[in-house]
Amino acid sequence: MKKILVSALFIGASMAVNAQKINLGKAAGVVSKGASALTFSNADAVKLSKESVDYMDKNNPVAGPKDPYTVRLNKLFAKHKSQDGLNLNYKVYKVSDINAFACADGSVRVFSSLMDIMTDDELLAVIGHEIGHVKNEDTKDAIKSAYLKAAALDAASSASSTVANLSESQVGKMANAFLDASHSKKQENQADDYSYDFMKSNNYNVVGAYTAFKKLALLSEGSTQSKFQKMFNSHPDSNKRAEAIKKRAEKDGLWKDPGTVSLPKTKLTK
Numbered sequence: 001m002k003k004i005l006v007s008a009l010f011i012g013a014s015m016a017v018n019a020q021k022i023n024l025g026k027a028a029g030v031v032s033k034g035a036s037a038l039t040f041s042n043a044d045a046v047k048l049s050k051e052s053v054d055y056m057d058k059n060n061p062v063a064g065p066k067d068p069y070t071v072r073l074n075k076l077f078a079k080h081k082s083q084d085g086l087n088l089n090y091k092v093y094k095v096s097d098i099n100a101f102a103c104a105d106g107s108v109r110v111f112s113s114l115m116d117i118m119t120d121d122e123l124l125a126v127i128g129h130e131i132g133h134v135k136n137e138d139t140k141d142a143i144k145s146a147y148l149k150a151a152a153l154d155a156a157s158s159a160s161s162t163v164a165n166l167s168e169s170q171v172g173k174m175a176n177a178f179l180d181a182s183h184s185k186k187q188e189n190q191a192d193d194y195s196y197d198f199m200k201s202n203n204y205n206v207v208g209a210y211t212a213f214k215k216l217a218l219l220s221e222g223s224t225q226s227k228f229q230k231m232f233n234s235h236p237d238s239n240k241r242a243e244a245i246k247k248r249a250e251k252d253g254l255w256k257d258p259g260t261v262s263l264p265k266t267k268l269t270k
Contacts, residue, residue: 044163049104052175063092102130116267121208132194146177213242214261
């Protein structure tokens with residue numbers, strides 16, 4: 001089986017814009033006492049990522065096969081279940097967080113509130129970015145760190161070459177730590193490049209990547225929530241990322257002015 005590493009979140013750590021947010025049960029992060037010596041393989045990253053996403057699938061409302069969100073996502077991404085050597089699977093979480101993420105086992109999870117504000121072209125760009133993080137193998141260290149926090153390993157036990165089996169509560173803690181992980185600005189920019197190339201090679205409208213970032217910029221400007229603001233502070237500036245997309249599209253002769261970008265007042269998925 002193809003071994004692939006954990007992807008980072010496109011928009012950032014689990015961001016609640018309403019009262020409801022992604023459910024991690026009673027899990028809460030704990031601080032690891034050490035464990036830098038742990039031998040951690042790509043296979044370990046895949047295994048632990050699958051455990052994390054299985055836990056989140058069980059503890060969050062997943063849109064059913066006939067749900068409009070699932071129907072829309074399948075329409076967009078059915079042909080990308082095998083993309084660039086990666087075996088991918090997609091589901092929708094019906095939660096109020098505006099987010100999306102991908103994991104080492106090929107799981108891609110898109111949140112319904114993100115789908116509510118993004119057009120089809122913008123969603124294609126978002127998940128193209130997520131696939132880029134997976135393909136670029138950005139966050140092996142992030143899932144390792146999440147595992148260590150969940151297991152609360154000390155320096156002595158961390159020297160083991162075997163990744164221990166976790167209890168359900170520890171898996172929940174690992175999922176929580178994973179969602180709180182972030183990538184470097186360089187990694188985010190590289191995933192942006194992958195997203196653009198994904199859009200271009202599949203003859204999608206690359207301007208969707210531009211408008212997606214413009215919408216993120218609008219969200220960051222209107223946010224009063226500290227976690228939301230912290231996430232944007234740790235990511236490259238959304239307007240600058242949009243302008244980088246525009247520059248590439250102009251160079252490739254693919255730029256079409258979308259006009260003023262605004263957040264929709266009604267849900268785009270009904």
